[in-house]
Amino acid sequence: xxxxxxxxxxxxxxxxxxxxxxxxxxxxxxxxxxxxxxxxxxxxxxxxxxxxxxxxxxxxxxxxxxxxxxxxxxxxxxxxxxxxxxxxxxxxxxxxxxxxxxxxxxxxxxxxxxxxxxxxxxxxxxxxxxxxxxxxxxxxxxxxxxxxxxxxxxxxxxxxxxxxxxxxxx
Ligand SMILES: CC(C)(COP(=O)(O)OP(=O)(O)OC[C@H]1O[C@@H](n2cnc3c(N)ncnc32)[C@H](O)[C@@H]1OP(=O)(O)O)[C@@H](O)C(=O)NCCC(=O)NCCS
Numbered sequence: 001x002x003x004x005x006x007x008x009x010x011x012x013x014x015x016x017x018x019x020x021x022x023x024x025x026x027x028x029x030x031x032x033x034x035x036x037x038x039x040x041x042x043x044x045x046x047x048x049x050x051x052x053x054x055x056x057x058x059x060x061x062x063x064x065x066x067x068x069x070x071x072x073x074x075x076x077x078x079x080x081x082x083x084x085x086x087x088x089x090x091x092x093x094x095x096x097x098x099x100x101x102x103x104x105x106x107x108x109x110x111x112x113x114x115x116x117x118x119x120x121x122x123x124x125x126x127x128x129x130x131x132x133x134x135x136x137x138x139x140x141x142x143x144x145x146x147x148x149x150x151x152x153x154x155x156x157x158x159x160x161x162x163x164x165x166x167x168x169x170x
Contacts (some may be wrong), residue, residue, distance in 0.1 A: 001050060003091055005098040008045040008057070013037075015054035016047060024071035025083035032079060032165055036061045041163035043075055043108075046099055047140045048082070056082040058095040060103060060111065061166075074110040075103060076162055077120075096123050100148065102145065109152040110145060117141040132157040136166075146169060 008016060013034075022028035036042045041061045048056030058080040065072040077099070082091045100123060103111060112130060113120050116139055121127075125144035132153070135143045147153050 001089065003094055004049040005046055005094055007051070008047050012047055014052060016045070016057045019054060019057045019083055020079060020081045022083055023087075024079070028060045029079040031082065033057070033059055035165035036163055039054045039163060039165055044099055044102055046095055046102075048095055050086065050091075051084070054144075055086040056080075056095055058092075058099050060099055061163045063112070063163060064161045065110075065156060066161065067156055071078075072109070072156060072158075073142065074112060074160075075108055076115040076166075077111050077115075080115075093123075096120075100124075104148040109149050110147060112143070112145045114139045114142050115144070117144070120144050129153055134159040135162065136162060 015032040016033060020033055021027055036059060042059055043062050044060040046058050060077055061073045063074055063076050065074055080092060080095060098141055102113065112133065114135065117127065122158045123146065125146045127141045127144050129146035129147070130143045133145060145153060
């Protein structure tokens with residue numbers, strides 16, 4: 001099986017909506033992707049293709065961290081989806097690794113995620129690192145952060161504000 005990871009194009013939007021809808025068994029995340037894109041908050045959106053069919057998608061959106069000394073821009077990894085028939089074959093992992101590489105290369109500093117505590121640490125996400133960040137959704141061990149640049153989080157303590165479309169999921 002050859003998996004191709006590439007940035008989304010306009011022609012992919014319907015397929016991306018479908019992947020999110022089917023994987024989450026709801027329209028909520030599919031609509032969130034559309035709203036993030038429409039609002040200019042989608043920082044990076046990648047698709048995974050197998051046999052020219054889009055089977056996976058990942059989005060990174062911008063968010064703000066309000067600290068006592070100023071505001072820092074970071075990224076949220078969400079949502080991410082792989083069609084049920086293609087799950088557990090490493091496609092989600094490839095989307096994450098490719099996405100983080102691209103974000104790192106263009107100079108992004110920090111990524112946060114609210115997700116499976118067994119899954120995201122394998123890519124470097126840490127619940128310990130996220131303890132200085134106040135999540136609007138709570139999360140406990142599911143609330144994790146990753147430094148794309150060493151020590152990017154050093155001294156950063158504050159409140160995280162997601163892009164407005166995430167409000168609909170609160
Ligand atoms: C999460 C998701 C994108 C992973 O895609 P994938 O292609 O199956 O991922 P990979 O094959 O690279 O890795 C599989 C890992 O995902 C993790 N995982 C997937 N679904 C999980 C779940 N519901 N609970 C806990 N871990 C889960 C497991 O740790 C699994 O690792 P393992 O096979 O070593 O046990 C996919 O399962 C999916 O679309 N799920 C529904 C939507 C969702 O929950 N998205 C994430 C939240 S934004």
